[in-house]
Amino acid sequence: GESVGLHLPTLSVQEGDNSIINCAYSNSASDYFIWYKQESGKGPQFIIDIRSNMDKRQGQRVTVLLNKTVKHLSLQIAATQPGDSAVYFCAEKKGAQKLVFGQGTRLTINP
Amino acid sequence: NAGVTQTPKFQVLKTGQSMTLQCAQDMNHEYMSWYRQDPGMGLRLIHYSVGAGITDQGEVPNGYNVSRSTTEDFPLRLLSAAPSQTSVYFCASTSGHGYTFGSGTRLTVV
Numbered sequence: 001g002e003s004v005g006l007h008l009p010t011l012s013v014q015e016g017d018n019s020i021i022n023c024a025y026s027n028s029a030s031d032y033f034i035w036y037k038q039e040s041g042k043g044p045q046f047i048i049d050i051r052s053n054m055d056k057r058q059g060q061r062v063t064v065l066l067n068k069t070v071k072h073l074s075l076q077i078a079a080t081q082p083g084d085s086a087v088y089f090c091a092e093k094k095g096a097q098k099l100v101f102g103q104g105t106r107l108t109i110n111p
Numbered sequence: 112n113a114g115v116t117q118t119p120k121f122q123v124l125k126t127g128q129s130m131t132l133q134c135a136q137d138m139n140h141e142y143m144s145w146y147r148q149d150p151g152m153g154l155r156l157i158h159y160s161v162g163a164g165i166t167d168q169g170e171v172p173n174g175y176n177v178s179r180s181t182t183e184d185f186p187l188r189l190l191s192a193a194p195s196q197t198s199v200y201f202c203a204s205t206s207g208h209g210y211t212f213g214s215g216t217r218l219t220v221v
């Protein structure tokens with residue numbers, strides 16, 4: 001079936017290091033992907049998105065890479081800070097604005 | 112600009128009770144949706160609406176009803192609450208991409 005999944009449920013990094021969060025998807029027809037950050041007790045917050053006709057997109061300290069050959073999506077966070085601690089979700093847009101979410105990766109920052 | 116506002120933030124229901132979770136957005140977004148989030152899981156789509164008067168089912172619609180009489184409001188109704196509906200509920204809206212989520216309603220059914 002169609003699904004969006006993440007490789008690891010947890011990720012710990014040292015403050016100042018770069019973080020890479022991965023996501024695999026199975027629907028090759030998907031044309032739009034989004035990364036969300038969810039802090040404890042809050043709703044998901046939009047980080048960055050990418051369309052399927054792109055391989056890479058950069059934002060402030062974040063980069064999303066899309067590899068359509070292997071159906072893989074990654075979120076790179078540069079110079080990770082304590083405020084980056086959260087659960088990160090990838091989501092795939094499927095027709096009529098519907099989003100399908102992965103299970104999430106909890107990012108923990110070590111001082 | 113308040114974005115997406117959900118009320119209440121917390122609710123405890125007894126099995127069989129009914130209630131309505133409110134969602135309002137002030138961004139004039141056509142598309143609105145409801146998700147539930149269970150522990151250790153991603154968000155699952157319950158119902159969505161592409162505009163006033165139009166609603167459709169998502170991934171897990173059973174036990175929930177919605178209506179969309181105005182662009183701003185998209186309430187979610189539980190007709191007869193069940194313990195399996197204990198979850199955190201999120202409402203979201205978008206004009207095309209860059210979805211905005213509310214802060215959630217934590218519902219416990221006992």
